[in-house]
Amino acid sequence: MGTVNKKMDGSRVLITGITGFAGSYLAEHLQGYAGEIHGISRSEKWPENIPSHLQKIPLHTSNFKDSVQVASILKKINPTHIYHLAGFAQTGKSFTNTSEAWAANLGAPQILYDAIKKSGITAKVLFAGSGLIYGTAKYNKEIKTESSELMPQSPYASSKAAADLLSYQIWVNDGIEIIRARPFNHIGPRQSIDFAMASFSKQIAEIELLKKPPIIKTGSLSAFRDLTDVRDTVKAYAGLMEHGKPGEAYNIGSGKNIRISDALKILVSFSNTPNLKIEEELPSSSSQKDFELLVGIDKLNETLSWKPIFSLDETLSDTLNYWRQIIATTLQNPKESK
Amino acid sequence: MGTVNKKMDGSRVLITGITGFAGSYLAEHLQGYAGEIHGISRSEKWPENIPSHLQKIPLHTSNFKDSVQVASILKKINPTHIYHLAGFAQTGKSFTNTSEAWAANLGAPQILYDAIKKSGITAKVLFAGSGLIYGTAKYNKEIKTESSELMPQSPYASSKAAADLLSYQIWVNDGIEIIRARPFNHIGPRQSIDFAMASFSKQIAEIELLKKPPIIKTGSLSAFRDLTDVRDTVKAYAGLMEHGKPGEAYNIGSGKNIRISDALKILVSFSNTPNLKIEEELPSSSSQKDFELLVGIDKLNETLSWKPIFSLDETLSDTLNYWRQIIATTLQNPKESK
Numbered sequence: 001m002g003t004v005n006k007k008m009d010g011s012r013v014l015i016t017g018i019t020g021f022a023g024s025y026l027a028e029h030l031q032g033y034a035g036e037i038h039g040i041s042r043s044e045k046w047p048e049n050i051p052s053h054l055q056k057i058p059l060h061t062s063n064f065k066d067s068v069q070v071a072s073i074l075k076k077i078n079p080t081h082i083y084h085l086a087g088f089a090q091t092g093k094s095f096t097n098t099s100e101a102w103a104a105n106l107g108a109p110q111i112l113y114d115a116i117k118k119s120g121i122t123a124k125v126l127f128a129g130s131g132l133i134y135g136t137a138k139y140n141k142e143i144k145t146e147s148s149e150l151m152p153q154s155p156y157a158s159s160k161a162a163a164d165l166l167s168y169q170i171w172v173n174d175g176i177e178i179i180r181a182r183p184f185n186h187i188g189p190r191q192s193i194d195f196a197m198a199s200f201s202k203q204i205a206e207i208e209l210l211k212k213p214p215i216i217k218t219g220s221l222s223a224f225r226d227l228t229d230v231r232d233t234v235k236a237y238a239g240l241m242e243h244g245k246p247g248e249a250y251n252i253g254s255g256k257n258i259r260i261s262d263a264l265k266i267l268v269s270f271s272n273t274p275n276l277k278i279e280e281e282l283p284s285s286s287s288q289k290d291f292e293l294l295v296g297i298d299k300l301n302e303t304l305s306w307k308p309i310f311s312l313d314e315t316l317s318d319t320l321n322y323w324r325q326i327i328a329t330t331l332q333n334p335k336e337s338k
Numbered sequence: 339m340g341t342v343n344k345k346m347d348g349s350r351v352l353i354t355g356i357t358g359f360a361g362s363y364l365a366e367h368l369q370g371y372a373g374e375i376h377g378i379s380r381s382e383k384w385p386e387n388i389p390s391h392l393q394k395i396p397l398h399t400s401n402f403k404d405s406v407q408v409a410s411i412l413k414k415i416n417p418t419h420i421y422h423l424a425g426f427a428q429t430g431k432s433f434t435n436t437s438e439a440w441a442a443n444l445g446a447p448q449i450l451y452d453a454i455k456k457s458g459i460t461a462k463v464l465f466a467g468s469g470l471i472y473g474t475a476k477y478n479k480e481i482k483t484e485s486s487e488l489m490p491q492s493p494y495a496s497s498k499a500a501a502d503l504l505s506y507q508i509w510v511n512d513g514i515e516i517i518r519a520r521p522f523n524h525i526g527p528r529q530s531i532d533f534a535m536a537s538f539s540k541q542i543a544e545i546e547l548l549k550k551p552p553i554i555k556t557g558s559l560s561a562f563r564d565l566t567d568v569r570d571t572v573k574a575y576a577g578l579m580e581h582g583k584p585g586e587a588y589n590i591g592s593g594k595n596i597r598i599s600d601a602l603k604i605l606v607s608f609s610n611t612p613n614l615k616i617e618e619e620l621p622s623s624s625s626q627k628d629f630e631l632l633v634g635i636d637k638l639n640e641t642l643s644w645k646p647i648f649s650l651d652e653t654l655s656d657t658l659n660y661w662r663q664i665i666a667t668t669l670q671n672p673k674e675s676k
Contacts, residue, residue, distance in 0.1 A: 095511065102448070106500070110440070133503075135510075149485040150503055151510075158507040162444070162500035165471075165488055169496040172473075172489075173433065 012036040014079035017086030021191050024050050026234035038077045064108035070115035082125045090194040094156035105159035113170045124177045126241045131184035133161035145296035146249040177246035184253035184295050188230035188315055189322030200264055204271045205323035215277045221261035224292040226253040229310035239304040253295035254308050267316050347373045352417035354378040355424030359529050362388050364572040376415045402446035408453035420463045428532040432494035443497035451508045462515045464579045469522035471499035483634035484587040515584035522591035522633050526568035526653055527660030538602055542609045543661035553615045559599035562630040564591040567648035577642040591633035592646050604654050
């Protein structure tokens with residue numbers, strides 16, 4: 001793999017959503033390259049599962065409701081690069097917390113762009129959207145390229161689609177150099193159990209430590225997904241920030257598909273508990289139709305020398321080991337358990 | 339031209355934005371077909387320039403800020419068909435009144451769809467978006483079909499794009515039968531002078547009645563536009579409501595392009611004032627780049643037997659005559675003038 005980032009000593013990087021899943025990994029990656037790193041988060045402190053060397057990064061608090069407040073943070077930091085990763089990430093929960101999803105996924109970038117204009121800073125921006133904006137395959141097995149029709153299948157996806165198009169329009173009209181990243185599923189340690197691989201891993205760890213009977217409960221297992229290690233995804237973010245063209249959109253994925261049930265099989269094969277049972281609960285609503293998403297990554301490949309370093313086996317093994325550690329620690333310190 | 343609507347005696351039609359430009363023409367068209375017509379408007383009364391037979395249509399007031407309030411209107415009317423035409427229509431003003439544009443163009447349909455769910459009514463919905471969501475020609479002279487990439491060039495266009503995708507997603511997840519109309523420029527009598535042809539017509543009428551010197555002030559005249567008579571556009575709305583497929587998007591336009599300067603020439607040729615001067619003020623910002631929009635209308639043609647009835651000459655002549663009457667009336671009743 002070629003180098004996707006060069007040392008940028010004079011740079012001041014700001015990551016919104018830095019305490020989140022991708023945010024913290026991005027910070028970790030950029031610690032090797034950026035001159036200075038700052039974060040914005042809704043929460044005033046780092047979650048406990050974030051490594052202590054990351055917790056030294058200055059954390060600014062904002063809920064992205066007020067562009068004057070965000071502008072004052074921007075003026076203070078005067079960032080040269082902003083990664084906007086803050087958002088409402090759970091597709092499933094976006095059906096019940098719809099207005100929260102729209103506020104976080106569309107409202108926050110609106111406030112951010114407004115704050116950039118108000119503050120007068122000149123920063124390059126990477127907006128982290130989502131590959132889910134393409135939605136279901138209208139034509140089955142159609143490869144989704146950056147110019148494919150947008151067909152969002154959830155409030156999460158439609159709010160991300162709206163913000164992706166907003167980002168384009170702001171670039172056109174206000175000259176803010178915004179690069180639109182459209183990551184597909186990224187997985188790994190520290191991901192919330194709202195996501196399948198994290199949920200499966202946690203359950204296996206609990207079963208191994210006899211915290212629950214040997215039954216893994218799952219949603220639909222028949223869908224196909226492009227699964228990328230979060231540590232690879234954030235490197236693509238950093239690479240696109242350096243080499244991407246403002247105004248343009250870039251898919252981020254491995255370009256390979258795997259059926260969820262096959263990924264689960266890999267996880268199960270890593271377990272030391274024999275005879276694990278799987279209980280699949282099929283979704284009742286038509287809203288969760290399974291589909292095969294084929295991710296076109298030609299544009300990413302033409303732009304970056306990026307390719308995933310982590311194999312799916314490594315990623316899933318790391319994720320399972322992360323949960324083994326979390327569950328073991330919880331057992332040793334039951335007070336921390338919830 | 340084939341018939342685009344059949345008599346629907348039992349129908350109860352609701353038009354949001356009924357007091358607006360397209361809204362009032364749609365109401366006029368549907369008076370021949372629908373069983374009952376209701377309107378929602380922000381304003382509590384009809385504008386003075388609306389024909390009196392339309393002013394008999396019951397008008398309900400809402401600013402689309404509260405879905406409970408809209409739901410109570412919906413329950414009372416129990417509409418079988420809803421045309422959602424309410425919105426912020428001025429592209430130019432959307433640059434300065436950005437949050438107002440987003441609230442009207444995205445917030446209002448969010449409230450409407452929420453209100454439909456809350457009220458428990460079963461109505462088919464036509465959402466009036468905009469052909470401007472396709473934006474500038476990335477590839478010059480590219481024909482914009484319904485699956486073309488969305489590249490909005492203004493807050494108006496990005497808020498309409500967001501609502502168009504929202505409408506698709508709500509259909510997928512909530513089963514509300516929404517048809518997405520993507521009209522290109524429609525013009526005619528009663529249009530606001532925020533739009534070029536109305537502004538030119540008003541100026542010519544003022545010049546003819548010696549209310550101003552013989553100079554027509556214009557914005558950039560070099561862009562190409564697909565200009566359709568509003569009376570034809572609303573017939574396409576009604577046709578799509580009947581024959582369109584829920585979830586699908588449909589371009590509405592003539593499929594023909596005309597340079598703004600050539601349309602102005604036609605208007606000038608109708609004037610009885612010789613030696614009209616034209617003063618073109620070119621936009622300073624890159625945001626108003628001229629572009630040639632070629633509208634693909636194959637899908638519309640496959641779905642409807644609609645085609646425009648009004649020639650551009652007729653439309654422009656009617657528009658100019660409308661303004662002649664308005665200016666003459668204002669001169670006779672100077673108190674009404676603003």
